[in-house]
Amino acid sequence: MDSEAKHRVVVSILWAAALLTLGVLAYIIALVLVKGLPVVTPAFLLESPQAMGRAGGIFPTIVGTIALTIVAVLIATPLGVGTAIYLTEYTYENRLTRVIRFGAECLAGIPSIIYGLFGFIFFVIKLKLGWSVLSGGLTLAVMILPTIMRTAEEAIKAVPVSYREASFGAGAGRWQTVTRAVLPSALPGIVTGIVLSVGRSVGETAAVIFTAGSSLHIPTSVFSPTRTMAVHFYILAREGLSMERAYGTAAVLIILILAINTVANGLVLRFQARGG
Amino acid sequence: MRFLSSDQFIRRALLVSALSSVAMLALIAIFIFAEGTPVMLRRGIGEFLLGTRWAPTKESFGILPMIVASVCVTLGAMVIAVPLGVACAVFLAEIAPRRVANFVRPAIQLLAGIPSVVFGFVGIVVLVPLIREYLGGPGLSVLAASIILGIMVLPTLISIAEDAIMAVPRTYKEGALALGCTHSQAIRRVILPAARGGIIAAIILGMGRAVGETMAVIMVIGNAVKIPHSPLDPARTLTSNIALEMGYAAGEHQEALFATGVVLFVFIMILNSLASVKLAPTRR
Numbered sequence A: 001m002d003s004e005a006k007h008r009v010v011v012s013i014l015w016a017a018a019l020l021t022l023g024v025l026a027y028i029i030a031l032v033l034v035k036g037l038p039v040v041t042p043a044f045l046l047e048s049p050q051a052m053g054r055a056g057g058i059f060p061t062i063v064g065t066i067a068l069t070i071v072a073v074l075i076a077t078p079l080g081v082g083t084a085i086y087l088t089e090y091t092y093e094n095r096l097t098r099v100i101r102f103g104a105e106c107l108a109g110i111p112s113i114i115y116g117l118f119g120f121i122f123f124v125i126k127l128k129l130g131w132s133v134l135s136g137g138l139t140l141a142v143m144i145l146p147t148i149m150r151t152a153e154e155a156i157k158a159v160p161v162s163y164r165e166a167s168f169g170a171g172a173g174r175w176q177t178v179t180r181a182v183l184p185s186a187l188p189g190i191v192t193g194i195v196l197s198v199g200r201s202v203g204e205t206a207a208v209i210f211t212a213g214s215s216l217h218i219p220t221s222v223f224s225p226t227r228t229m230a231v232h233f234y235i236l237a238r239e240g241l242s243m244e245r246a247y248g249t250a251a252v253l254i255i256l257i258l259a260i261n262t263v264a265n266g267l268v269l270r271f272q273a274r275g276g
Numbered sequence B: 001m002r003f004l005s006s007d008q009f010i011r012r013a014l015l016v017s018a019l020s021s022v023a024m025l026a027l028i029a030i031f032i033f034a035e036g037t038p039v040m041l042r043r044g045i046g047e048f049l050l051g052t053r054w055a056p057t058k059e060s061f062g063i064l065p066m067i068v069a070s071v072c073v074t075l076g077a078m079v080i081a082v083p084l085g086v087a088c089a090v091f092l093a094e095i096a097p098r099r100v101a102n103f104v105r106p107a108i109q110l111l112a113g114i115p116s117v118v119f120g121f122v123g124i125v126v127l128v129p130l131i132r133e134y135l136g137g138p139g140l141s142v143l144a145a146s147i148i149l150g151i152m153v154l155p156t157l158i159s160i161a162e163d164a165i166m167a168v169p170r171t172y173k174e175g176a177l178a179l180g181c182t183h184s185q186a187i188r189r190v191i192l193p194a195a196r197g198g199i200i201a202a203i204i205l206g207m208g209r210a211v212g213e214t215m216a217v218i219m220v221i222g223n224a225v226k227i228p229h230s231p232l233d234p235a236r237t238l239t240s241n242i243a244l245e246m247g248y249a250a251g252e253h254q255e256a257l258f259a260t261g262v263v264l265f266v267f268i269m270i271l272n273s274l275a276s277v278k279l280a281p282t283r284r
Helices: A005-037 A043-046 A059-090 A095-109 A112-126 A134-155 A161-169 A174-203 A229-238 A242-274 B008-045 B046-051 B064-095 B096-113 B117-135 B142-152 B156-165 B170-178 B182-192 B196-212 B215-221 B238-245 B250-284
Strands: none
Touching: A005 A242, A005 B064, A005 B117, A005 B182, A005 B238, A043 A161, A043 A242, A043 B117, A059 A134, A059 A174, A059 A229, A059 B008, A095 A134, A095 B008, A095 B064, A095 B238, A095 B250, A112 A134, A112 B008, A112 B196, A112 B238, A112 B250, A134 A174, A134 B008, A161 A174, A161 B215, A174 B008, A174 B117, A174 B182, A174 B196, A229 B117, A229 B182, A229 B215, A242 B096, B008 B046, B046 B250, B064 B096, B064 B142, B064 B156, B064 B182, B064 B196, B064 B215, B064 B250, B096 B117, B096 B156, B096 B170, B117 B142, B117 B215, B142 B182, B142 B196, B142 B215, B156 B196, B156 B215, B182 B196, B196 B238, B196 B250, B215 B238, B238 B250
16 A cells, blocks of 8 residues: 555544544534424423432522522632732742642642542531531532633733733733733633533532432521532432433533533633734 | 730731641541541551441441442543553654644543542443443442543643653653654653653552542442452442441541541552652652
């Protein structure tokens, strides 16, 4: 076989690999949507489950998912963006910044079950928050912190130096420059990180099942235990309570994840277009 | 009391938030180790790590079967993910027309967004019955977990391997082409060897993902506590051991689950350090 023919074989193999990966993705989404969407009716979304989820809807788990995500984002965003501002605007590369970056990198690599163990022993037991929206939200906040920090740092770094120079030249202080010139320009990038973190929080199971609990009641405060959609789906599927309702819950999860990723991608494209 | 100027106050507040991730990492390590190590020391580290009997009600805590299972599913996942992932990375970096790459890349990252419970569920309803029917055994097996994990780690592996390939200087490829190589010869003989460090880092980080994955594995591996002798045997990984029993464990049993977490934590830290050493040269 001459080298041109070999090249064509290699190229076809590489195309096949990419198509196979896309095929798996498409198959998973199609399977869940085809079997799940017929179950997703307004009643399914707005009613409470009956008989542990064998009948009824998933409303309390939607509330639980949203509550946990909001708590996580509210806590992780200021910390993550604050870290990014400190690293880019308030210091130079030194030993401390290397330690901070290393810490965030390690945090990003820790598996969610370890977050679950930590959240259980620290927030649930030691801080006596019990199985609650707050415990689960705090655990998720620690988990998404590295993502928010890294995307914010990249977005802030991408803001042209001339913006800062113009702001300093106009007599603004450092903090004014950050809040008036740098952050508005970096906002789409920062929001992308937050949106991706929301996606991760929504789909997370191992870190929340031992921190937020699995109560099927609608949470009334941040101290109430709750069950997220992902946990509900896991329990339905694993305990074989109702395959039909498991598919329905999975479909709602997948649609949410698709929407979140579409928004994030749209933001990335807009951000890139503006940055040139 | 001395008041800080607002600029100093802001600087300090930002520094505190910057230290939060390091503080959290330290807290996680401290609490997992504080809960997990006493039982290991009491029962003997050797007995805990190398014991083959896990019977919490009879106070017997040996996690060797779980360690073996975690290693097996991780290596099994790599058998699938490495060829497929590296091929996809080369495709995105070298072969795909720009418009195709701009479609394929976010699609692959979407795979990373799909919750692990959904992967596990698809494993139960599609993969496990297929294995049971065509290969035998209970279907819930090391093989099923390896395949699911192999797919789940693809996004991590692909994006880091692609970055590594993209970081190879253009001149390398141009030189190879100028010497009369075909594009695929240039990829195999020049670009891939030059990107080797980054690709190895991608593989190690993929292994870290696979070792740590929990919910998808629980759903497809069968969770029997014994050392698997064939890919078709059911097994129980370190992660599934924790997640399965955490809900009802108490006392020494709960400590033993935290000790399982310690072993997992150490595994992950070793893998991540190796990857960051491998990535260090490409970052400069």
